[in-house]
Amino acid sequence: LNNNPSKYKLTLSGKLRSPKISFHPPFLMLMPVPLDVESEGVVTIIPQEFIRQSQIRVKLPELELADGTRTCPFSVRFPEGQDIVLSSDGTAKELICHISFKSSKPMSLLGDLLFIDQEENRLLEQQTIVFLPYTHTWHCITLIKKL
Numbered sequence: 001l002n003n004n005p006s007k008y009k010l011t012l013s014g015k016l017r018s019p020k021i022s023f024h025p026p027f028l029m030l031m032p033v034p035l036d037v038e039s040e041g042v043v044t045i046i047p048q049e050f051i052r053q054s055q056i057r058v059k060l061p062e063l064e065l066a067d068g069t070r071t072c073p074f075s076v077r078f079p080e081g082q083d084i085v086l087s088s089d090g091t092a093k094e095l096i097c098h099i100s101f102k103s104s105k106p107m108s109l110l111g112d113l114l115f116i117d118q119e120e121n122r123l124l125e126q127q128t129i130v131f132l133p134y135t136h137t138w139h140c141i142t143l144i145k146k147l
Contacts, residue, residue, distance in 0.1 A: 017049045021056075021115060030101055038102040045115070047084045047092035054084040054117040056095065061111025073103040074113070084117070 023043050030039040045056065058076045065071060077098045084092050099113070 017051055019050045019054070019117060020048050022046045022048065028099060035106065036102065036104045038100050040098055040100040043097050043099065045095040045097055047095070050084055050086060050092050053086055054119065056082045056084060057116050059114040059116060061113070063107055065105065065107070073101050073107065075100045076113070
């Protein structure tokens with residue numbers, strides 16, 4: 001003050017926290033089923049480094065069929081809710097996610113299930129879906145990869 005240099009040095013430090021999620025199991029294989037039969041698997045979503053409550057939504061991949069129509073053979077549901085709730089110690093409750101596939105037409109697909117929080121952060125991990133035809137049944141393998 002008053003053109004006198006300060007005798008105090010101010011040092012600030014902090015820790016950058018970026019929200020992320022991990023999945024258990026780290027991959028999901030849906031059982032092969034005939035056309036028009038639903039196949040479902042369950043994953044646990046483990047939220048980490050969230051500093052406030054949030055909500056997860058899922059962007060599902062679409063496929064364009066030979067006739068030009070677009071379809072999404074996937075569905076996702078959260079039986080206990082999609083909210084990321086923080087406890088008093090800052091940890092977040094795990095979420096249960098049911099992933100289903102059902103198609104009345106044969107198709108092959110490589111696509112991503114994107115898990116996005118309410119602040120539009122595409123979280124650091126996502127599920128990649130691979131569908132491979134095997135006669136009239138389907139295999140679904142879900143792999144985790146870093147964005």
